[in-house]
Amino acid sequence: MSQTTFRALGDPTRRAILTMLADQDMTIGDVSDQFDMTRAAVKKHLTVLEAGHLITVRAQGRERYNALNPDGFAPIRDWLSFFDHFWDDRLANLKDVLEKEDPS
Template structure:
């Protein structure tokens, strides 16, 4: 019996700071795992696990070039995160407006 395929969602994939850093590296250019690993105090095995989670979420892809596997960023799934955050943007704008009004009224008593 084959092991079940676990798909990670975008939110779970970016929850880890190392994975967020990997995405930032790949935003600059495609990289092999050796080059990615040089940026972290982790083993290549650990970086490979992070890349696997990012790949399962659709945020990175890999392609073989000769003997090397290069990883590239696919930011499209981040739109889900952007949409989710946009929902709360008006909440924060309202709160910041209220705070601004409070501060201005507090410093300028009438």
């Protein structure tokens, strides 16, 4: 289900984390340095982001690097595209109607 992904994006702190990860992969310590909250809180956010497949974690010694997972954004993009296509079609239908009413 993509519910975990949508939910992960619902929190502003988590979206900020994703933006930061766009610049560079970061450890929990790196991330929590940028926020006025404990590492435990950041860890929870990272767990939610991982559950939503928006990030991946790779261990390196005692550090664990969090990195963006581009593929994780696909469900969101797909969901949006449903509406985009819908509006495209509706626009096309409107065009057809107009052309039938007043053929040029």
